[in-house]
Amino acid sequence: MDTFTKSSTVAFEALEREGGMSRRDALKVMGLTGGAAMMMGAPTPAEAGPSSEKKVKLLIVGGGAGGIMALARLKRALPNADITIITPNEIHIYQPGQVFMAAGLYTHDDVIRPNKEFISDDVNWIKDEVASFDPDNNKVVTRAGKEVGYDYMVVATGIVYHYDWIEGLTEADIGTNGISSVYLSDLEKGTTKGGEVTWKWFNELKAAAASGKKPTVIYTQPATPIKCGGAPQKILYLSADHLKKEGLGANYIFATNGGKLFGIPSIAKSLEETQKQYDTITNKFKHNLIAMDVKNKVATFEETYQIKGEYDADLDEYEMITKKRQVEMKYDFIHVVPPMSPPKAVVDSKLGWQKGSAKGWLEVDMHTLQHRRYPNVFGMGDVLGIPKGKTGGSARHHGPVVTENLVSVIEGKKPTAKFDGYTVCPLKVDYGHIIMAEFNYDGLAPTIPFLDPAKPRWFWWAFDLYMLKPMYWYLMMRGLM
Template identity: 35%
Template sequence: MAALRHLKQCHPRGIAISNFHTSSPASAKQHYKMLVLGGGSGGITMSSRMKRLVGAENVAVVEPSEIHYYQPIWTLVGAGAKTVASSGRPTASLMPSGVKWVKSKVQEINPETNTVRTDDGTVISYEYLIVALGLELHYEKIKGLPEGFGHPKIGSNYSVQTVEKTWKALQDFKEGNAVFTFPNTPVKCAGAPQKIMYLSDAYLRKTGKRAKANMIYNTSLPVLFGIKKYADSLWEIVKKRDLQINLRHNLIEVRADKQEAVFENLDKPGETKVFEYEMLHVTPPMGPSSVIKGSPLADEIGWLDLNKETLQHTKYPNVFGIGDCTNLPTAKTGAAVAAQSAVLSRTISKILKKEKPDKKYDGYTSCPLVTSYNTVILAEFDYNGQPLETFPFNQAKERRLMYHMKADVMPHLYWHGLLRGLWGGPGPYRKIMHLGMK
């Protein structure tokens, strides 16, 4: 808590922004000791840490977006508990002072020549590269989308353009099926597709509409949640609240004009089922960054190929990665980024000294499973799918305290701790909480 109090006193400082790259000729070339690709959670966090390690003038971040979003809060935005405005801040206010912000999109990575080309033709060379390009959403892989979002009754908490449509669909709900989906791909925050179902259920109970609603969760997975301890608790909630779960159902088409969603049965190829809906929440298929996929840095599927303990590239020793763009076999969450950032920072500092990395990432990740407007099950686990809980009580139980952690403490920790390179996950506190036994 002392650490939290310290973080509360910290505020992000704005910086003067150079527009060198936006007006520079295509032939311009620059060189940086530490080049960071991506200005999301992982990119801003690592640029803050690298500034302290090698000096601001030696660090550059390539990121086209003017606004940076704290995406975990979109679950609550889609349920009307937070505003979309509260989730975004100008990228300029978060970029560490003195670090070069290249306001462009990465077009090509060439690790053989240690260069990156941006969409305006600028070539940037580097000594060390940190790849934090996130993943890509593929609404277009579902027939009828994204154009279907032009119709009412359909939303998605995974995009700033569609998250408020979820809340509108929930408010406008009268009677019928409320359908929630989970795609047949890796996703970021694997709990989010079902969190909105629990919140929608709570909202419809609060407004007296629940008796006329069928709550349906169609997931491509063979389980409700990947970690048994938490899945058991969620199944209890599902039964208690009369929620319908259909495993191995994958959304393939939305007929928004007819309010119909078509699902394939993954256990019976060729078999499909049409669900009429009064409300539909779509979690889109997701995939690796096309820039990484088309480069020598990718594994056979297209994710950044890393050593899962050191976060160093398996083939190029001066390349590192963090976050959703990687092939690390753990859930893709902001909490994972926090834990990874501490390990990666240590790995790079050792390599700069020509020493061997000595800190290992254990796959720690966390998913605050929001089960109502005031309760959360806080799932925390490692590479082996074993619970790795911070608090000395059973986190598989719904708790009001954990809701406040999710809604109030974690955003503060994100803006003033993680992005400034001051928060590397709860690892050190876990040992204290468990009296050194974890």
């Protein structure tokens, strides 16, 4: 460790000691560290990127985090383009804020803004959804039956939830009978029911724990890819801390289809330590929620496990046979994370992977984000069928790559900008600390290299709670970072 790194680390550690840093001081530190911390992996600003004067017809599908970031950057990069965006949502939700809503720290009004703030009048905004894509003929058809053609298209339709894939559960059950789900929102209508009911659920859980009998609380994580893979554990730790602050506890069960707490060993180890600070947390790995008896509060999981098969003398090992069985668990409270998929219009189109584990997700090159079979199509955000990055932070890093590569293609050049897989997972381990897990295709990729990314930090908590939201509205949505 060089002298600068060492002294910076010592300074951060000192500043971080609880109570040793006021909110005002935190903001000062964030100002001082602006170049690094605020940029969070710092993709190239749009102004510095290439541009094209060509008159092209550009279509952006989806007006959430990715679509709006793409729009802001491409408007600057293509000053003569005729730009259309198709997205139904008049309200834009800052979705990461739903976790702070669940923790009682934000309200609905904190996480919404009108989408018209980000879509200027010179952009043709069709307030509808694409019902079908026809990439062979460079056109789409909306739900209302309108045909829209394009020269180039950016697909940023995000992800859809499937509560109904869990037998016996409907969306209407969320917020009743001890069931919660922070994810639940209607992107088209701009509702954030998940954040609202989960805060209520935190308090119902506390009241139940205070009544003397320890409640059993299950937190699930499904078998499909999900956006913000850390959110299931964020809810676990924040709700456990909500009880702990009152000297209360519960039997917490984290039932995940995954095989470990986190894919990166140092982060997984730190999460194991986190779990020790709460009343009993039992991890049930390889458990996928498949059915619920909502009335009787029983959850059924499909457990995947392995047994020893025949011994192979040549290899000197046993063949391992994968088996599945159903496991029922009774609960008092349950936080459900729904299975997720790309929107139907993408799944049904020729744009998705046609086979393999990413079937249905947008088939783009994992580095250039250009469609592998339709070179005039690019993708942004959660809909991408690539190995990493279903986070808003990833979408922010997609922005400059898509802009640069799309300009190259328009100018008849090869796309050379590369997405490195950047993904950010601010794991809230209690009210006051975050493990800022940042990684890419190669492994850990911390924005501030001298801070151990596996360590829970008050600094990151303050940054996430106070800074990220204004940065999202004023910088990211305007393609300025």
